[in-house]
Amino acid sequence: MHISDRLKYFDSSDFQEVFRKQQILENPIDLSVGVPEDTTPKHIKNAGIEAILHDRTGYTPTNGLPLLREKIARKLININGIRVTPDQVTLVPGLTTGLLLVYMAILDPGDEVIVMDPSYPPYEHLARAVGAEAMKVLTLPSFHLDIGTIEASITHKTKAIIINSPNNPTGAVYTKKDLLAVAEIAERHNLYIISDEIYESFIYGTDHFSIGSVYSNTITMNGFSKEYAMTGWRLGYISGPPETINAINQLQQYVVFSSSAIAQYAALEALSHPFNIGTKYQKKRDIVVASLQESGFQVNGAQGAYYVFFQAPHQMTDLEFVEKAAEHNLLLVPGRAFSSRHGYVRLSYGNDLDTVKKGLDVIRKIMTGSL
Ligand code: PLP
Numbered sequence: 001m002h003i004s005d006r007l008k009y010f011d012s013s014d015f016q017e018v019f020r021k022q023q024i025l026e027n028p029i030d031l032s033v034g035v036p037e038d039t040t041p042k043h044i045k046n047a048g049i050e051a052i053l054h055d056r057t058g059y060t061p062t063n064g065l066p067l068l069r070e071k072i073a074r075k076l077i078n079i080n081g082i083r084v085t086p087d088q089v090t091l092v093p094g095l096t097t098g099l100l101l102v103y104m105a106i107l108d109p110g111d112e113v114i115v116m117d118p119s120y121p122p123y124e125h126l127a128r129a130v131g132a133e134a135m136k137v138l139t140l141p142s143f144h145l146d147i148g149t150i151e152a153s154i155t156h157k158t159k160a161i162i163i164n165s166p167n168n169p170t171g172a173v174y175t176k177k178d179l180l181a182v183a184e185i186a187e188r189h190n191l192y193i194i195s196d197e198i199y200e201s202f203i204y205g206t207d208h209f210s211i212g213s214v215y216s217n218t219i220t221m222n223g224f225s226k227e228y229a230m231t232g233w234r235l236g237y238i239s240g241p242p243e244t245i246n247a248i249n250q251l252q253q254y255v256v257f258s259s260s261a262i263a264q265y266a267a268l269e270a271l272s273h274p275f276n277i278g279t280k281y282q283k284k285r286d287i288v289v290a291s292l293q294e295s296g297f298q299v300n301g302a303q304g305a306y307y308v309f310f311q312a313p314h315q316m317t318d319l320e321f322v323e324k325a326a327e328h329n330l331l332l333v334p335g336r337a338f339s340s341r342h343g344y345v346r347l348s349y350g351n352d353l354d355t356v357k358k359g360l361d362v363i364r365k366i367m368t369g370s371l
Helices: 005-010 013-024 042-053 066-078 095-106 122-129 147-152 176-188 242-255 261-272 278-294 318-327 353-368
Strands: 089-092 112-117 133-138 158-164 192-196 218-223 236-239 307-311 344-348
Touching: 005 122, 042 261, 066 089, 066 236, 066 261, 089 095, 089 242, 095 122, 095 192, 095 218, 095 236, 095 242, 112 122, 122 133, 133 147, 147 176, 158 176, 176 192, 236 242, 278 307, 278 353, 318 344, 318 353
Parallel strands: 112 133, 112 158, 158 192, 192 218
Antiparallel strands: 089 236, 218 236, 307 344
């Protein structure tokens, strides 16, 4: 039977290989996964259970529970400085699905979106899947935004620039100065900025800046997966200009209908007791960076999220390094899953400290030739 051409934009073979290794290795030291070590806090789980027990399990309004949208709007105003009304907030079943809805709402076939390289793979693949083109701007090797190249990449087809700070896979946190420069460019060229802030609370020694606080044509995306360790509950949210959010809601009526009611009641509880998950990750970050540097790697980025993106040693490709690590039970992700440049490796320190230390030990031994 026929399978659409679109499927070629959903190639995930680099990750499939990691998943395959996850299955075949016994008790792997897993520094590949992008999930926090924590489990969903008990009071949030209980709120989900209560929702089920009290039959709050039906469809909700397409854009989400009004009280939850109010709470999110208040959070965006108070913490991020983004001036939005609750009607400018919509709930989605995870930020990733949300991105597809955003693209469907703002991109026509042939349009272009500017994406940093390296970046979270769906930015590029979903753009192509809706018939648009992802124009890549390298941030390698410093992982800073290259403002000049971003502006030079704009054409009459460009509709949006997508920004992700703190960043997956580099851990970079962009400076306020650079983000203001991007906002200024977007304003001058009448472009949207799509700002993926899912790692907002994983930030070490610097501050998070929401570009939506200074540029009203920003589509801010965030969610509950990482900050509240709720990856499997599938809930995210989008805020932005009223007509853009209305368009997304129009699409949602057919694509999603409504996000999980249970997850939304749990999220109401999550927002009632915000906590700082990032503190213990800072310690892990410090240990990872120090150890990689001792092993001879140069570490850039790593000011946030829980990733380090480092260059494989000269004589090895990213695939070879990842393969060598896997031979010693350590799982990493080859950088080519995120980048057109093939020499890098992504390490996630989302896992617990003991596991992270074991993984660092394998890397040190590979580098000293004792493995
Ligand atoms: N955005 C980035 C940059 C990510 O790294 C991830 C997950 O790894 C997501 C979004 C996923 O968010 P969600 O679980 O809400 O789909």
